[in-house]
Amino acid sequence: xxxxxxxxxxxxxxxxxxxxxxxxxxxxEIVSTQSTLSYKLSLTLDDENETTLLLSCTIDRxxxxxxxxxxxxxxxxxxxxxxxxxxxxxxxxxxxxTDEEHTGDMFAMKIVTAITIxxxxxxxxxxxxxxxxxxxxxxxxxISKTRKKKNSFCRxxxxxxxxxxESYISxxxxxxxxxxxxxxxxxxITGIAIAGKPGGLVAEGREGDVEQFMHLMRTEFMETLNPxxxxxxxxxxTKFPFDEELDRYEAAExxxxxxxxxxxxxxxLAVFTTKDETTIKNFNTKYNNKKQTDEEIQTLxxxxxxxxxxxxxxxxxxxxxxxxxxxxxxxxxxxxxxITNTKNDYEGCYQEAGRLLNSMGxxxxxxxxxxxxxx
Numbered sequence: 536x537x538x539x540x541x542x543x544x545x546x547x548x549x550x551x552x553x554x555x556x557x558x559x560x561x562x563x564e565i566v567s568t569q570s571t572l573s574y575k576l577s578l579t580l581d582d583e584n585e586t587t588l589l590l591s592c593t594i595d596r597x598x599x600x601x602x603x604x605x606x607x608x609x610x611x612x613x614x615x616x617x618x619x620x621x622x623x624x625x626x627x628x629x630x631x632x633t634d635e636e637h638t639g640d641m642f643a644m645k646i647v648t649a650i651t652i653x654x655x656x657x658x659x660x661x662x663x664x665x666x667x668x669x670x671x672x673x674x675x676x677x678i679s680k681t682r683k684k685k686n687s688f689c690r691x692x693x694x695x696x697x698x699x700x701e702s703y704i705s706x707x708x709x710x711x712x713x714x715x716x717x718x719x720x721x722x723x724i725t726g727i728a729i730a731g732k733p734g735g736l737v738a739e740g741r742e743g744d745v746e747q748f749m750h751l752m753r754t755e756f757m758e759t760l761n762p763x764x765x766x767x768x769x770x771x772x773t774k775f776p777f778d779e780e781l782d783r784y785e786a787a788e789x790x791x792x793x794x795x796x797x798x799x800x801x802x803x804l805a806v807f808t809t810k811d812e813t814t815i816k817n818f819n820t821k822y823n824n825k826k827q828t829d830e831e832i833q834t835l836x837x838x839x840x841x842x843x844x845x846x847x848x849x850x851x852x853x854x855x856x857x858x859x860x861x862x863x864x865x866x867x868x869x870x871x872x873x874i875t876n877t878k879n880d881y882e883g884c885y886q887e888a889g890r891l892l893n894s895m896g897x898x899x900x901x902x903x904x905x906x907x908x909x910x
Contacts, residue, residue, distance in 0.1 A: 545600060546596075547599045576590040592646055605634055612626045632652045633649045633652060648754075689742040689772065689774050692901075698736075724744060724871055726739050726868050731884040740866075775857075787831065787832040790811070790827060790832050793815075
C-alpha cells in the first residue's frame with residue numbers, strides 16, 4: 536500500500552480514509568496532490584474463477600464534495616476475464632446506479648457506493664460473460680455463496696480508535712446512529728458497542744445481516760467521525776457451522792499426519808507430533824470426545840478444507856438452512872446496546888466490558904478486540 540497522509544479534510548480525502556479502513560491491503564498507487572487524489576483498488580469478486588477487477592480513481596478535490604460530480608469523472612474499470620463490451624456494460628450499469636442513488640447529493644461517497652453495487656451485481660452479471668472465456672461447465676451450485684450466508688450465523692469483533700457519544704464539534708449522537716443502524720434497517724443485529732478509547736464493537740446475527748451492518752458502520756457511521764479517527768478494524772470473526780466443519784477437517788488432518796509420522800525416526804517424532812496431538816486433544820475437548828473414524832478422516836482429507844462454497848457431502852452442515860430459532864439460540868445478546876459507565880466519562884467502559892464478556896465466556900473475543908492496545 537502506498538503511504539497517504541491526510542493533509543486535508545476535503546471530501547475526496549475523507550472517502551479515501553473510509554476505503555483504507557475497509558481495503559487497506561487492496562489499495563495501491565495512492566498519489567495525493569493539492570488538486571487531485573488518485574489511487575487504485577484491486578477487488579477479487581469471484582474466487583472460483585480468480586476474477587479480479589481493478590478500479591482506477593482520479594478525483595478533482597475542488598469539485599468532489601462541492602458539486603454533484605458524475606461517476607464517469609471519478610473512476611474506470613479493468614478486468615482481464617471480461618470482454619471489452621461486457622466490461623463497458625458493467626461499468627455503465629454501476630455508474631448509472633450510483634448516480635441515481637445519489638442524485639443531487641454532493642456529499643455522497645460515490646466510490647464507496649459504486650464498490651458496493653459492483654460487489655452485489657458482479658456475480659449475476661459476469662457469470663455468463665466469463666464462461667465463454669474460461670470454457671468450463673457451470674457449477675450446479677453457483678448461488679451457494681449467497682445462500683450459505685443466509686444459512687450461517689456470524690459474530691464479528693472489531694475495535695475503534697475511539698468511540699464517544701459526541702464530538703468536540705457539532706454532530707449527531709453517535710450512540711443513536713449505531714443503534715439506528717442495528718435496529719432500524721431491517722437487520723436482525725444483536726451485540727454491544729463499547730464506548731471509550733479504544734472503543735469496541737461486537738455484532739452478531741445471520742452472516743448476510745452482519746456483512747450489511749458492517750458496511751453501514753464503515754460508510755454512514757464513519758461520516759460522523761473526525762477523518763483521522765475513521766478506522767474500524769475487524770479483529771475476529773466466528774461463523775457457525777463453518778468453524779465447526781473447519782475444526783473437523785483440521786482434526787482429521789492432524790490424525791492423518793500422525794499416521795505418516797510413525798514412519799519417521801523416533802527422535803524426530805516428538806517434534807512433528809506435538810502440534811497435531813494438541814489439535815486432536817482440543818477437538819475432542821470442544822466436541823465432547825467426538826472421535827473421528829478412519830473413514831471420516833480419509834474422506835475429509837480427500838475433500839480438502841471447507842470453503843464458503845464447499846459442495847462436498849462430508850461438509851453437509853454448510854447446506855443446512857438455520858431457522859430463526861437456531862439463530863436465536865446462538866446469540867449471546869437479545870438486543871444491541873452501548874456499554875458506558877455511570878459517570879459517563881468513558882474511562883471505565885473498557886474494564887466493565889472485560890468483566891461482562893469474561894462472565895459470558897467470551898474473553899477470546901475481548902482479547903482479540905483489545906490485544907493491540909498492549910502490543
